[in-house]
Amino acid sequence: MRGDQAAMSTLYDRYAAGVLGLALRITRERADAEDVVVDTFAQVWRDASRFQAQRGSVASWLATIARSRALDLLRSRGRRNRLDDAAEAEVSASPPAMGTATPSPMSALLADERSRRVQAALATLPAPQRSALELAYFEGLSQSEIAERLDEPLGTVKTRMRLGLRRLRELLAPLGPGGTA
Numbered sequence: 001m002r003g004d005q006a007a008m009s010t011l012y013d014r015y016a017a018g019v020l021g022l023a024l025r026i027t028r029e030r031a032d033a034e035d036v037v038v039d040t041f042a043q044v045w046r047d048a049s050r051f052q053a054q055r056g057s058v059a060s061w062l063a064t065i066a067r068s069r070a071l072d073l074l075r076s077r078g079r080r081n082r083l084d085d086a087a088e089a090e091v092s093a094s095p096p097a098m099g100t101a102t103p104s105p106m107s108a109l110l111a112d113e114r115s116r117r118v119q120a121a122l123a124t125l126p127a128p129q130r131s132a133l134e135l136a137y138f139e140g141l142s143q144s145e146i147a148e149r150l151d152e153p154l155g156t157v158k159t160r161m162r163l164g165l166r167r168l169r170e171l172l173a174p175l176g177p178g179g180t181a
Contacts, residue, residue, distance in 0.1 A: 026140035129164030
């Protein structure tokens with residue numbers, strides 16, 4: 001895709017709203033989330049040759065990049081105190097949008113089913129693994145911050161996350177490219 005503007009445009013149109021939603025969930029501020037979207041797709045443009053389909057889907061690659069960019073932004077601005085305050089406040093129920101079309105009923109149904117299966121897979125994990133993953137992916141905490149919050153050694157948190165992700169990958173493999181579900 002490197003240098004292919006049409007492919008990049010298609011990629012952006014398909015995934016920008018999801019990247020914005022993830023970034024908004026982590027940064028809690030729209031302007032910051034929009035910066036993360038720009039940074040994410042700029043990195044994708046530069047590093048397109050690094051994408052390896054056998055390692056995961058495009059969506060998961062974009063989510064990983066976006067999460068990293070969002071966490072980098074939070075750390076660089078030293079906003080931990082404001083993030084804690086924002087976590088206590090009620091988050092707006094309206095979904096983020098960037099002019100995307102309303103999804104078709106079928107795609108909404110498929111997304112809902114995928115969400116239920118991911119939640120079910122998370123529920124099968126041992127509580128310590130699930131907790132570490134939820135803190136990382138839903139609250140945007142780093143492994144060091146998770147270790148501090150849970151009062152556990154950093155190595156323990158890393159192991160729990162690695163084992164939890166491995167198990168989720170096994171459970172959710174049918175949802176990925178070439179899967180049967």
